[in-house]
Amino acid sequence: MSPIISISNVSKTYASGLQALKRIDLEINKGEIFALLGPNGAGKSTLINIVCGIVTPSTGTVVADGHDIMKDYRQARFKIGLVPQELATDAFETVETSVRLSRGLFGRRTDPNQIEKVLRSLTLWERRGDKIMTLSGGMKRRVMIAKALAHEPTILFLDEPTAGVDVELRRDMWNLVRELRAQGVTIILTTHYIEEAEEMADRVGVIHKGELILVENKSALMHKLGKKQLTLQLQEPLKALPSELSEWKLELKGDGYVLEYTYDGKAERTGIPSLLRRMTDIGILFKDLNTHQSSLEDIFVSLVSERQ
Amino acid sequence: MSSEPNIRAFNRYGVWAIYRFEMARFLRTAGQSILTPVLTTSLYFVVFGSAIGGRMAEVDGVPYGAFIVPGMIMLTILGESISNGSFGIYFPKFTGTIYELLSAPISPVETVLGYVGAAATKSVILGLIILATSTFFVDLHILHPVAMVAFLVLTAATFSLLGFITGIWARSFEQLSFIPMLVVTPLTFLGGAFYSIDILPGIWRTLTLFNPIVYIISAFRWCFYGTSDVGIEVSMLMTATFFIAGLAAVSWIFKTGYRLKN
Secondary structure, three states: OOEEEEEEEEEEEOOOOOEEEEEEEEEEEOOOEEEEEOOOOOOHHHHHHHHHOOOOOOEEEEEEOOEEOOOOHHHHHHOEEEEOOOOOOOOOOEHHHHHHHHHHHOOOOOOHHHHHHHHHHOOOHHHOOOEHHHOOHHHHHHHHHHHHHOOOOOEEEEEOOOOOOOHHHHHHHHHHHHHHHHOOOEEEEEEOOHHHHHHHOOEEEEEEOOEEEEEEEHHHHHHHHOEEEEEEEEOOOOOOOOHHHOOOOEEEEHHHOEEEEEEEOOOOOOOHHHHHHHHHHOOOOEEEEEEEEOOHHHHHHHHHHHHO | OOOOOOOOOOOHHHHHHHHHHHHHHHHHOHHHHHHHHHHHHHHHHHHHHHHHHHHOOOEOOEOHHHHHHHHHHHHHHHHHHHHHHHHHHHHHHHHOOHHHHHOOOOOHHHHHHHHHHHHHHHHHHHHHHHHHHHOOOOOOOOOOHHHHHHHHHHHHHHHHHHHHHHHHHOOOHHHHHHHHHHHHHHHHHOOOOOOOHHHOOHHHHHHHOOOHHHHHHHHHHHHHHOOOOOOHHHHHHHHHHHHHHHHHHHHHHHHHOOOOOO
């Protein structure tokens, strides 16, 4: 696949001295859904804002659909739609007026049919004449998406599209993103939810402290990230791991009171039932248990420590 | 996907979209937008024209009531242009919707055309309404109507541009009203809106010549009555210079991203 966005050697140091991005190189393929994953303050929004023209990079170049975003900013920006993280709307305007403004700003002639199509796809058509301030938070976010799509962009940036969004809207959003992809739109979304990247993305990039520490196909990454742990609180402490349990990947902790089992959460057989049966057979009793999936924080720590 | 329009040269749809959006806001509140200046003008006529003006002699051969009309129009034009021009760009900054403008394929010149064009249009409409209102109170003869309209437009554009710059500079609503309230209104009152600067004693007259608004009001009054405190050419030149300085400031702002971009 050919890249639709090429980011080369892009860095950003703000006037305050904060280095938000350190020499990022990244290519986004045409037609893919790319998820940029990272904790707050990792540099996700800075990277998106640079590509969209809101933040000026300190170094480096970005080419969007064959157009340099600085030298040929008109043609580049014409291809791009942006839904920023913050809810910012023309509160006193109607939905339709606001969406029509967006289409014009991005260089397209007013086209009532196109506006209707976008509003319908986001179930905003019935509310088109309402002032935006009268809408719920979820509806406002839909308006922002409608604004970003009004000029029929080929590249869409969604900065934290589902932050603070209810389950229903999150589902709708995911469906919409899939529909757009089916129409040939390339989508770059940022998130700090692993599940979202898992649900949506073809490829995932992990960004941490301004560095892109990994770019991988989702399936490969999910395998890496899919480790889970089962923790068993024992009734009686063990001095050592019994040889009968050697076929499981176990660790003894907490003065022999805690048994920790690490397994692949994505695997068909986790090995948990057989482990518990074997423990009962040899008389090791437990009083409590819990399972834990590595959080994004844990993963970052392990990814970063791997690099060092 | 429909075919790509040619926006490489000029994003006319963008300019039109901003203009239309801004004008729609004005028209939505047309009642109060129009009522306020009409009421204010009428009050000025009652106070200055009838109550005080009746006791005053003619100024430069023009009855006092008629003499104050150009100054009064300018008082509104300057104030309205600055507040319209500043509000249009400040509000998106305040609400955060400025992201869209910054990420749109639109140049600084086009942005200014849209915002300043709309702000100036509103001011000119208000100016003409005040002019119409004043005909209910005094007899008006406009000696140079074409020059009058041209000057009205130039002044509205200049001060809308100044307002636009204020809107970008301002970080709060207090700062937004700072320039119109503390700079423009006093300078307009001291700029000969209600008197001829010739009646001032020597030193004050000289000081007044440093007030750019003197030139604007004077030139505008010339369009009506053919007389002015300072040369009409000087006035035109001053206003045009002001306009070009404003354009230079705006292009610097967009080039550096001053208070717009990080």
